[in-house]
Amino acid sequence: xxxxxxxxxxxxxxxxxxxxxxxxxxxxxxxxxxxxxxxxxxxxxxxxxxxxxxxxxxxxxxxxxxxxxxxxxxxxxxxxxxxxxxxxxxxxxxxxxxxxxxxxxxxxxxxxxxxxxxxxxxxxxxxxxxxxxxxxxxxxxxxxxxxxxx
Amino acid sequence: xxxxxxxxxxxxxxxxxxxxxxxxxxxxxxxxxxxxxxxxxxxxxxxxxxxxxxxxxxxxxxxxxxxxxxxxxxxxxxxxxxxxxxxxxxxxxxxxxxxxxxxxxxxxxxxxxxxxxxxxxxxxxxxxxxxxxxxxxxxxxxxxxxxxxxxxxxxxxxxxxxxxxx
Numbered sequence: 001x002x003x004x005x006x007x008x009x010x011x012x013x014x015x016x017x018x019x020x021x022x023x024x025x026x027x028x029x030x031x032x033x034x035x036x037x038x039x040x041x042x043x044x045x046x047x048x049x050x051x052x053x054x055x056x057x058x059x060x061x062x063x064x065x066x067x068x069x070x071x072x073x074x075x076x077x078x079x080x081x082x083x084x085x086x087x088x089x090x091x092x093x094x095x096x097x098x099x100x101x102x103x104x105x106x107x108x109x110x111x112x113x114x115x116x117x118x119x120x121x122x123x124x125x126x127x128x129x130x131x132x133x134x135x136x137x138x139x140x141x142x143x144x145x146x147x148x149x150x
Numbered sequence: 151x152x153x154x155x156x157x158x159x160x161x162x163x164x165x166x167x168x169x170x171x172x173x174x175x176x177x178x179x180x181x182x183x184x185x186x187x188x189x190x191x192x193x194x195x196x197x198x199x200x201x202x203x204x205x206x207x208x209x210x211x212x213x214x215x216x217x218x219x220x221x222x223x224x225x226x227x228x229x230x231x232x233x234x235x236x237x238x239x240x241x242x243x244x245x246x247x248x249x250x251x252x253x254x255x256x257x258x259x260x261x262x263x264x265x266x267x268x269x270x271x272x273x274x275x276x277x278x279x280x281x282x283x284x285x286x287x288x289x290x291x292x293x294x295x296x297x298x299x300x301x302x303x304x305x306x307x308x309x310x311x312x313x314x315x316x
Binding site: 006007010016035038040042076 | 153154155157158159161162165169182183186187222251267
């Protein structure tokens with residue numbers, strides 16, 4: 001879909017632009033990731049407000065996680081999360097085997113060290129969405145082989 | 151969905167405003183990012199639309215307004231030619247989806263061109279099809295004008311090159 005292409009390009013430019021600025025100025029990689037994550041946070045908050053305007057109240061945490069995996073992910077990335085695991089004590093692992101933001105980069109181990117930059121925004125997105133649904137969380141991402149990520 | 155793009159763009163502009171104090175810096179940054187997007191977007195556009203080669207500046211401007219804008223932003227600006235030489239055009243947007251969630255510019259950011267990314271995108275895309283152009287905002291609804299107007303001035307280089315080949 002045309003919309004997706006524009007968003008992908010904007011996202012890649014954002015990552016590139018922020019890192020370019022950092023190289024010339026402060027030179028701190030950590031801060032760029034934080035900035036991207038906080039941008040994702042704002043976007044996540046806004047998006048979740050719009051998506052859940054008309055849906056029913058969520059029964060519990062698991063229900064919320066299922067919503068994120070199915071509806072939220074579909075609206076944002078046009079596909080569902082492939083695998084959701086939990087230890088029922090507050091830790092959830094969402095696995096996406098063909099993560100949209102990474103499919104154009106590589107299909108294997110190449111460029112693995114650059115992957116976290118592209119995941120920071122999405123981590124913020126999830127954290128923002130959850131925070132507006134009343135859940136405080138920490139979201140981390142792990143990529144072992146592109147384009148799958150957890 | 152488009153909302154994702156619009157909200158992300160808003161967050162980006164907000165972040166840039168935090169990083170840079172001067173409006174001109176933010177505008178430059180947005181333009182540069184737009185340029186980077188434009189040079190890649192043109193491939194996507196040509197692949198999706200399969201349009202024929204444009205034979206004149208006026209056709210190109212029409213193409214941008216009626217096909218590209220419609221495809222990516224869902225709106226169709228109206229095109230008008232504003233110079234006798236036929237190389238200056240304006241695209242008039244009465245509905246700009248990028249500012250759907252923005253009410254007004256904050257007071258200390260009065261000269262911020264919120265949609266400057268669009269100018270960079272158009273400029274980058276045109277350059278990739280060998281048309282040098284200057285793209286700027288002539289009017290901006292967020293700054294109080296009646297409509298949002300983008301001015302495209304095609305620079306003479308492409309024409310000269312064609313003549314030399316003949």
